[in-house]
Amino acid sequence: MxxxxxxxxxxxxxxxxxxxxxxxxxxxxxxxxxxxxxxxxxxxxxxxxxxxxxxxxxxxxxxxxxxxxxxxxxxxxxxxxxxxxxxxxxxxxxxxxxxxxxxxxxxxxxxxxxxxxxxxxxxxxxxxxxxxxxxxxxxxxxxxxxxxxxxxxxxxxxxxxxxxxxxxxxxxxxxxxxxxxxxxxxxxxxxxxxxxxxxxxxxxxxxxxxxxxxxxxxxxxxxxxxxxxxxxxxxxxxxxxRHVGAWVEGRRANAARYGELFAAAGLGDVVVPPVAVEGRGHTFNQYVIRVPQRDALRAHLAERGIGAAVYYPLPLHLQPCFADLGYGEGDFPVAERASREVLALPVFPEMTAAEQEEVVDAIAAFYR
Incomplete structure (x- = not known):
């Protein structure tokens, strides 16, 4: 699907x-x-x-x-x-x-x-x-x-x-x-x-x-x-x-369901779900996981017709237009690692539970 x-x-x-x-x-x-x-x-x-x-x-x-x-x-x-x-x-x-x-x-x-x-x-x-x-x-x-x-x-x-x-x-x-x-x-x-x-x-x-x-x-x-x-x-x-409040709640519900599905699939060792810090009202404009073999997983999902995106593949200090600022690779290791691991999954409020199960099943199949 x-x-x-x-x-x-x-x-x-x-x-x-x-x-x-x-x-x-x-x-x-x-x-x-x-x-x-x-x-x-x-x-x-x-x-x-x-x-x-x-x-x-x-x-x-x-x-x-x-x-x-x-x-x-x-x-x-x-x-x-x-x-x-x-x-x-x-x-x-x-x-x-x-x-x-x-x-x-x-x-x-x-x-x-x-x-x-x-x-x-x-x-x-x-x-x-x-x-x-x-x-x-x-x-x-x-x-x-x-x-x-x-x-x-x-x-x-x-x-x-x-x-x-x-x-x-x-x-x-x-x-x-x-x-x-x-x-x-x-x-x-x-x-x-x-x-x-x-x-x-x-x-x-x-x-x-x-x-x-x-x-x-x-x-x-x-x-x-x-x-x-x-x-x-x-x-x-x-x-x-007038509707954005309900849409945000839908995204939050989908994010919670992903957490349950990843746990049920035994993916806790490979998929790091987003951290929703208490008191900071995450609205999940993107649902961004961290995974090994990110690019290969993204290609695997694409083969199955599942949308995913990378936000962002290159930290700003490595953008060519900012070369004159004097930064180099290794200056911001946390961001550089994130750029290699992050993957955004579908989380729009209208998506169904069956669609989320399809996404998680596809990820589980990749790491088997």
Whole structure:
């Protein structure tokens, strides 16, 4: 039985008429850029996340970029971030002419190793960007204590609905950056993003920066960019926002079932399931295991029609575009080992128990 890594058609079918009606409403109004749909999404998202302000932007990458711009990051500055994450986290730093400063990850939760952050802080440090990787929050209490006065920008691209204790991610640091890429737990029908903050001055600055720094009609106080969210995306996201809580719970249930199935299959010696740290509200945007012979297993699964993916096969310090930073192989051993062992399995909320059994049976067959 084929099992896809993600099947968005199953999510769409029960919402089809509601989503089409929302899109028709935008078409009838002919207001496609920002406007009332985006304003409504911002209000509803802020309420859902428990933050004072939310600013819709054009993508998760642009959410990170505009947030760093609002912090004044530029040439000569340094930004501390984990070496094991999606490229955009470091790419936006380099685009602003600043230097990404990498730290290794914790081997259990894949988030940045807070113990390495303090040694990287210096007068040039303008921000720290923890990534709530795969849907689990970074250790924010320890990080905020280490950060002191250095602003913390949360990369929440994969972590809508994750918590650290009581608060949801996105409202713990100075700002949070979310992605609405279609594969995310809350995904649109294209690119989109959101920046959250509890600082009204920062919110006002973000709103100017997303429209080329415009403060009045053709009056530009800053050099910003075209980071606007379009109304069609906002209309779709407003529908999906009502369901994302249930979808997250579905992912958590599937993650728990995987644990039971792996144990029943006697795979405890070869499959290391993801660690859901207590109090950190894992939302399982990805269900990432660690295994030996990862690439051979992935090929075996593909032969059976089972989707799997590697996030991420190359840590950022080994990316060719960052060669001038002076890092080399062996500098971040935990991330380098993870890049050889990690494999994401299907965990989307609509998948069936039979599909999960198929995945585990295929893995068990490979290691027999």
């Amino acid at each position: 084929p099992v896809p890594l993600l099947d968005l058609k199953r999510q769409y079918r029960p919402l089809r008429e509601e989503i089409r009606a929302a899109m028709d409403r935008v078409c009838d109004e002919q207001r496609f850029i920002l406007g009332p749909e985006v304003e409504a999404l911002e209000k509803e998202a802020a309420e859902a996340l428990g933050v004072e302000g939310a600013v819709g932007v054009s993508s998760g990458t642009d959410a990170l970029l505009i947030a760093l711009m609002a912090l004044g990051v530029g040439p000569g500055d340094e930004v501390v971030l984990p070496v094991f994450t999606f490229f955009a986290t470091a790419g936006v730093v380099a685009r602003l002419g600043a230097r990404p400063v990498f730290v290794d990850i914790d081997p259990d939760d894949f988030c940045l190793d807070v113990g390495q952050v303090a040694a990287q802080l210096n007068p040039c440090t303008r921000a720290i960007v923890p990534v709530h990787l795969f849907g689990q929050s970074a250790p924010m209490d320890e990080l905020l204590e280490v950060a002191g006065e250095v602003p913390v920008l949360e990369d929440c691209a994969q972590a809508w609905g994750a918590t650290f204790g009581d608060p949801l991610v996105g409202g713990i640091g100075r700002m949070g950056a979310f992605s609405f890429f279609p594969s995310k737990n809350l995904g649109g029908f294209g690119d989109g993003g959101l920046v959250t903050t509890n600082d009204p001055e920062l919110e006002g600055l973000l709103r100017q920066l997303r429209v080329h720094g415009q403060s009045g009609v053709y009056e530009h106080r800053y050099v910003g960019g075209n980071f606007r969210l379009d109304a069609l995306q906002a209309a779709v996201l407003r529908i999906k926002l």
